[in-house]
Amino acid sequence: EDQVTQSPExxxxxxxxxxxxxxxxxxxxxxxxxxxxxxxxxxPEFLFTLYSAGEEKEKERLKATLTKKESFLHITAPKPEDSxxxxxxxxxxxxxxxxxxxxxxxxxxxx
Amino acid sequence: DGGITxxxxxxxxxxxxxxxxxxxxxxxxxxxxxxxxxxxxxLRLIxxxxxxNDFQKGDIAEGYSVSREKKESFPxxxxxxxxxxxxFYLCASSNHRSTxxxxxxxxxxGSWLTVV
Numbered sequence: 001e002d003q004v005t006q007s008p009e010x011x012x013x014x015x016x017x018x019x020x021x022x023x024x025x026x027x028x029x030x031x032x033x034x035x036x037x038x039x040x041x042x043x044p045e046f047l048f049t050l051y052s053a054g055e056e057k058e059k060e061r062l063k064a065t066l067t068k069k070e071s072f073l074h075i076t077a078p079k080p081e082d083s084x085x086x087x088x089x090x091x092x093x094x095x096x097x098x099x100x101x102x103x104x105x106x107x108x109x110x111x
Numbered sequence: 112d113g114g115i116t117x118x119x120x121x122x123x124x125x126x127x128x129x130x131x132x133x134x135x136x137x138x139x140x141x142x143x144x145x146x147x148x149x150x151x152x153x154l155r156l157i158x159x160x161x162x163x164n165d166f167q168k169g170d171i172a173e174g175y176s177v178s179r180e181k182k183e184s185f186p187x188x189x190x191x192x193x194x195x196x197x198x199f200y201l202c203a204s205s206n207h208r209s210t211x212x213x214x215x216x217x218x219x220x221g222s223w224l225t226v227v
Contacts, residue, residue: 032215041221042220043203043221044154046215097159097167101153103153
């Protein structure tokens with residue numbers, strides 16, 4: 001069964017304290033792995049798509065990496081405005097119409 | 112501005128009533144989706160549509176219905192048959208049908224439905 005597991009469920013960081021969020025997945029042929037940011041009461045905002053192991057993408061303080069079993073979202077020197085829930089989702093080769101989501105990591109960054 | 116517009120933002124439903132959530136996109140995307148989000152759970156797919164006048168059930172379609180009469184619009188009706196409808200509903204769209212490349216799915220701002 002295709003599945004996505006995110007850890008930790010919640011993460012509290014001091015401003016400037018770098019860390020990583022994990023997304024482990026099992027899927028019958030990965031077509032793409034997606035990272036989204038979701039603020040409370042809002043829809044998810046697209047961040048990155050990764051397609052193959054070894055691929056990396058960066059955006060401001062965020063960097064996403066991909067292996068054959070997991071993806072990491074590295075946050076370098078976070079600021080309070082980075083506080084949000086980060087969602088990971090995978091798209092299988094056999095069904096590119098559907099995203100399979102993890103339950104998210106809720107990140108809080110304190111000044 | 113291009114985007115996905117959902118309305119209303121907040122909706123209250125009495126027991127036994129059907130309610131319809133609106134979703135409009137001006138991104139010229141072929142595919143549209145409805146997801147449901149509950150606390151502590153990942154987003155779950157209700158229905159999706161790749162082209163006008165065609166749609167498929169997702170993982171939790173029971174108690175819901177949709178239509179796709181126009182490319183820009185994909186309304187979701189929550190019927191009285193849905194036993195636990197209180198949730199955050201997200202409409203989404205993407206540019207590709209089922210193709211060989213991963214198709215990025217973009218989301219609207221969501222609609223809160225509460226049963227009273």
